[in-house]
Every structure is written in C-alpha cells, then in structure tokens.
Amino acid sequence: MDSNFTLPRVTLIALLEIMLLKEYPEARPSQMSLPALAAAILAIHYISLLIWLMFIYPFYFHPLRNFPAPKYTLISRTWRRIRTKTPPGQLLLEVAESTPNDGIIVVQGHSTHLVITKPGPLADILVHRPYDFAKLDSVREFLQQSLGDGLIAVEGDRHKFMRKNTQPAFKFSQIKELYPMMWKIAVTFTEILKGELQGAEGGLVEMSRWSGKATLDIIGLAAFGRNFRSIENPDDALVRNYEEIFRPKKSKFAYFILMRTFPRRLVNMLPWDVARMFKETMANIRAICAQMVKEKREAIAKKEENHVDILSLLIKSDNFSETELIDQMLTFMAAGHETTASVLTWTTYLLALHPSWQSDLRSELRRALPDFPWLPAGTDLASVLEHLPHLNGILNESLRLYPTVPVTLRGAVRDTTISGHAVPKGTEIIMSPWVVNRYTALWGPDATEFRPGRWITTVNGEKKANNTGGAASNYAQLTFLHGPRGCIGQGFARAELRCLIAAFVMQFGWELGMDPREVVPGGVITNKPVNGLRLKLKTV
Numbered sequence: 001m002d003s004n005f006t007l008p009r010v011t012l013i014a015l016l017e018i019m020l021l022k023e024y025p026e027a028r029p030s031q032m033s034l035p036a037l038a039a040a041i042l043a044i045h046y047i048s049l050l051i052w053l054m055f056i057y058p059f060y061f062h063p064l065r066n067f068p069a070p071k072y073t074l075i076s077r078t079w080r081r082i083r084t085k086t087p088p089g090q091l092l093l094e095v096a097e098s099t100p101n102d103g104i105i106v107v108q109g110h111s112t113h114l115v116i117t118k119p120g121p122l123a124d125i126l127v128h129r130p131y132d133f134a135k136l137d138s139v140r141e142f143l144q145q146s147l148g149d150g151l152i153a154v155e156g157d158r159h160k161f162m163r164k165n166t167q168p169a170f171k172f173s174q175i176k177e178l179y180p181m182m183w184k185i186a187v188t189f190t191e192i193l194k195g196e197l198q199g200a201e202g203g204l205v206e207m208s209r210w211s212g213k214a215t216l217d218i219i220g221l222a223a224f225g226r227n228f229r230s231i232e233n234p235d236d237a238l239v240r241n242y243e244e245i246f247r248p249k250k251s252k253f254a255y256f257i258l259m260r261t262f263p264r265r266l267v268n269m270l271p272w273d274v275a276r277m278f279k280e281t282m283a284n285i286r287a288i289c290a291q292m293v294k295e296k297r298e299a300i301a302k303k304e305e306n307h308v309d310i311l312s313l314l315i316k317s318d319n320f321s322e323t324e325l326i327d328q329m330l331t332f333m334a335a336g337h338e339t340t341a342s343v344l345t346w347t348t349y350l351l352a353l354h355p356s357w358q359s360d361l362r363s364e365l366r367r368a369l370p371d372f373p374w375l376p377a378g379t380d381l382a383s384v385l386e387h388l389p390h391l392n393g394i395l396n397e398s399l400r401l402y403p404t405v406p407v408t409l410r411g412a413v414r415d416t417t418i419s420g421h422a423v424p425k426g427t428e429i430i431m432s433p434w435v436v437n438r439y440t441a442l443w444g445p446d447a448t449e450f451r452p453g454r455w456i457t458t459v460n461g462e463k464k465a466n467n468t469g470g471a472a473s474n475y476a477q478l479t480f481l482h483g484p485r486g487c488i489g490q491g492f493a494r495a496e497l498r499c500l501i502a503a504f505v506m507q508f509g510w511e512l513g514m515d516p517r518e519v520v521p522g523g524v525i526t527n528k529p530v531n532g533l534r535l536k537l538k539t540v
C-alpha cells in the first residue's frame with residue numbers, strides 16, 4: 001500500500017526528461033552544460049520524492065492516514081533500539097504506550113504498517129476473517145525453503161485442509177496420553193543434569209542449551225515415537241543440526257533481513273557461510289525425517305506396537321502423501337522444539353529472580369506428587385498438573401512476559417475491513433505478542449511485572465488457577481495467537497512445560513549465575529537470551 005511514486009519510477013521520469021532536453025537543445029538553459037543539467041534534474045526529482053514520501057504522502061494521501069500514528073519517525077527509534085539492544089517488539093510497545101489508539105496504529109518505517117494493539121481488531125484478523133490475511137510472501141518463501149509445504153507455510157484452502165486433518169493429533173485426549181512420556185523425559189532430564197552438576201564449577205549450567213535438548217527429546221518421542229536421547233548424547237546428528245540452526249548469531253540475523261528484502265535466489269547466490277549452512281543443515285534434517293517416516297510406515301504395517309505419536313496418527317489418517325508427511329514432521333520439529341525450550345529457559349530465569357515463587361511452587365508440587373519422581377500406578381498426571389494454581393500461574397505469567405514469537409507479520413490478500421475500517425489489499429499488518437501481552441491498557445500499571453498471582457483466584461479459601469490473568473479479554477494473551485492460524489501445539493506445549501517445570505523445581509533450587517544486565521532477550525526466530533542463561537543450581 002505504498003505511493004505510486006517510487007525510486008525506480010521517479011528515476012525513469014528524470015531520465016526521460018534528460019533525453020528530451022538532449023533531443024531539443026533549444027529548450028535547455030543556455031548557460032548550463034547537459035551533464036550539469038542532468039545532475040540538477042536528478043537531484044530535484046530525488047529531493048521532491050523524499051519530501052513527498054516523508055511529509056506529504058503519509059499524512060495527506062495514504063489510504064491508512066486516518067489511523068493514529070506516533071509523533072516520531074520509527075527510523076530514529078529503530079536506531080536507538082539497535083544501539084540499546086532492546087528486544088524485538090519493545091520499540092512497538094513504546095509506540096503503543098505513547099500513542100492514544102483504539103487498537104490500530106499506523107507506523108511509517110521504510111514502508112507503512114498497521115500495528116494491532118487491542119482485542120477487537122485482533123479478533124477480526126485472527127478469528128473473524130483469518131483468510132483475508134496471509135503471511136508475507138518473503139516470510140512464506142523462507143518457511144517453504146526450510147520446511148516445505150508444512151502447516152505453518154501453506155495458505156488458503158490448502159491450509160484449511162491440512163489444519164482440519166492435523167487437528168485430531170492435538171486434541172485433549174491425545175495430549176493426555178502423552179503426559180506419562182513427557183514426564184519420563186522431564187525426570188530423565190533432571191537426573192542427567194544432576195550428574196552434570198558434579199563436574200560443573202560452582203553448580204553453573206547453561207540453561208538454554210539444556211532446555212533445547214529436553215524439548216527435542218519430547219518432540220522426538222511425541223511426534224515420531226522416537227527418542228533422540230539428545231539429553232544423554234550430545235553428538236547426535238539431529239541435535240547438532242538443530243543447535244546449528246537456532247544458535248543466535250549476527251550473521252544469521254543479517255541473512256534473515258536480506259531474505260525479507262531481496263529475492264531468495266539472489267540472497268542464496270551470495271558466497272557466505274550462513275546461506276550454505278542453512279541449506280546443508282536443512283537437507284540433513286530432511287533426510288533424517290524421511291528415514292523416520294519410512295521406518296514408521298513399516299512398523300505400523302507390521303503392527304509392532306501401539307503407536308500414539310503424531311506421525312502414526314497422520315499416517316493412519318491416510319490424508320497425506322510421503323512428501324507432505326516429511327514437511328509436517330519438519331514443521332512440528334521446528335515449531336515445537338525451540339519454542340518450548342525458550343519458555344522453559346525464561347521460566348527458570350524469572351524464578352531465579354523470584355525465589356519465593358520458586359519455593360511456593362516446590363511446596364505445592366511436593367504436596368501433589370509426594371512420591372517424586374515416581375508416580376503411583378493409575379496417577380492421572382494431566383488432571384494433577386493442570387489444576388495446580390502455582391504451577392499454572394507461573395507458566396502463564398512466563399508465557400505472557402516472554403512470548404516466544406515476539407512479532408508476526410501479515411498482509412491483506414484482498415480488500416477487507418478491520419473493526420469496520422476499510423483496509424486495502426496489500427496492507428501490511430504487525431501483530432506483536434510482546435506488545436499486547438505487556439500493554440498497560442490491557443494488563444494495568446504492573447503489566448511488565450512478574451505477578452503469577454494474577455492467574456490465581458481464591459474461591460472459598462481455596463486457590464484455583466484461572467485462564468484470564470485478570471484481563472478483560474482472551475486476546476490480551478497473544479503468545480500462541482488465536483483462531484485457525486494460531487498455534488496448533490498450544491495444548492502440547494503447555495503439557496510439556498508443566499512436566500518440565502515441575503520436575504526441575506522438585507529436583508533443584510537455583511539463582512542467576514551471571515550479571516542480570518547480560519540477560520538480554522533477542523534471537524533470530526524465537527525469543528532467547530542472546531548471551532545464554534547461566535544458572536547456579538543445587539539439588540534440593
């Protein structure tokens with residue numbers, strides 16, 4: 001939705017004028033040479049274009065000009081964000097806090113975007129008209145390059161079909177079946193970590209790395225029915241490949257920005273390591289997934305065991321081709337592994353800063369699971385963990401304060417409306433869980449503080465978990481988005497996190513093992529502490 005006057009068009013007009021003046025010398029001022037005249041014409045056109053784009057078009061002609069806008073240009077703020085290393089989404093939060101709005105703000109950067117801040121317009125985009133908005137072509141192309149045509153990358157009718165046929169693998173009864181397996185890995189994770197502590201100086205461990213191993217093992221078993229044993233075996237090929245992809249690095253950030261801005265083929269032609277690394281590691285991961293799909297098909301055919309994993313359910317549904325199964329598996333591995341690891345890492349960070357919540361949670365868990373790490377036969381772990389107020393309050397508050405995907409972009413694929421406002425095709429939209437989850441208009445003056453108590457209600461003297469955190473709308477919590485393009489794995493992720501946090505808190509007490517100023521949220525795909533998270537653990 002940008003101006004018809006663009007740099008290439010204005011350059012073309014200027015060149016045409018120069019050619020005309022060359023053809024008709026009588027029209028030229030006699031005292032100026034042609035080169036001087038050409039330079040002057042180009043300069044006048046470019047300065048006019050700049051004035052048009054910065055001061056006239058956005059405020060008097062842009063179709064979205066009537067939405068409230070910040071009083072400053074985003075370019076100056078972006079520069080400050082880069083300098084001060086504030087996390088992605090923080091700049092937009094400052095915009096939302098300082099610009100009175102009804103849920104839609106227009107921001108001008110190198111192009112125009114609508115930033116959505118409140119429940120009404122979020123519901124329109126995510127639930128009422130989700131297929132009027134799609135991922136931007138550049139983002140989709142990047143996803144397809146890595147994950148093929150998995151659920152996260154497809155659009156329109158293709159997406160509707162896939163989502164409908166994948167949903168059964170994530171229904172509540174299915175997740176309930178997965179709890180004991182998740183618990184087993186969570187306990188193994190803490191046991192191995194306990195062993196590591198003996199060799200670790202001062203009980204120091206790097207939590208991001210360990211979180212990634214635990215969640216990779218859980219997704220391996222739940223998605224493929226295969227234990228990668230990455231917790232025990234750091235040299236596993238799949239583990240190494242995933243660690244390589246997700247390790248935050250400046251060169252990767254630059255690669256993503258270039259992929260957003262220039263054609264993918266062009267960027268991939270550049271002779272740099274990061275493009276080659278992406279290509280090679282994704283090809284390795286794809287080959288491993290293809291092998292696992294093949295083996296699983298054979299095992300199902302031989303009726304070797306009772307298969308409850310996601311891949312088995314998709315194979316048995318007979319709705320997916322071989323390539324589609326591989327694409328879906330790659331998608332679940334990518335979407336369901338680092339995301340959950342990031343939340344586990346941030347939860348341990350928040351609990352390191354708030355030791356009283358750590359010990360309250362431990363007491364709650366000891367009462368609920370007195371035989372830890374054993375579960376008496378017949379224990380309904382899902383029912384036990386899903387009702388614990390401290391566990392769920394802490395999890396919800398971590399998900400709120402450190403949403404794994406801090407910012408997501410959409411483009412209107414047709415002329416449509418948001419909250420009754422006309423929005424032309426091509427309009428780019430920013431939805432930011434970081435903004436919405438921390439917005440004082442939705443959460444009150446303590447929006448940015450860690451207060452798990454907001455998710456706990458006392459009824460007749462008994463503490464119970466609530467699902468709203470005291471906010472007036474479900475849309476105030478955007479971590480998993482909502483609607484048919486929201487996270488299909490939300491229930492899975494919550495189950496897994498309950499197990500991991502519970503086992504961790506029952507096994508260890510901890511404090512921060514680094515300068516708190518060094519704990520900086522950032523990262524390329526998921527929101528991670530860019531300098532890692534060192535914790536000082538002791539067994540309890």
Ligand code: HEM
Pocket residue numbers: 151152153163331332335336337339340343403404405408409479480481484485486487488489490492493
């Ligand atoms: C705490 C952990 C997780 C968080 C915060 C999270 C967050 C999200 C978000 C924000 C999206 C929408 C992305 C966008 O459209 O820009 C998404 C989509 C998705 N997530 Fe998750 N996710 C998590 C865990 C999982 C898990 C465990 C799985 C699978 C086992 C999973 C599978 C997916 C898939 C397949 C999609 C695409 C859905 C679609 O477009 O229909 N996620 N997730």
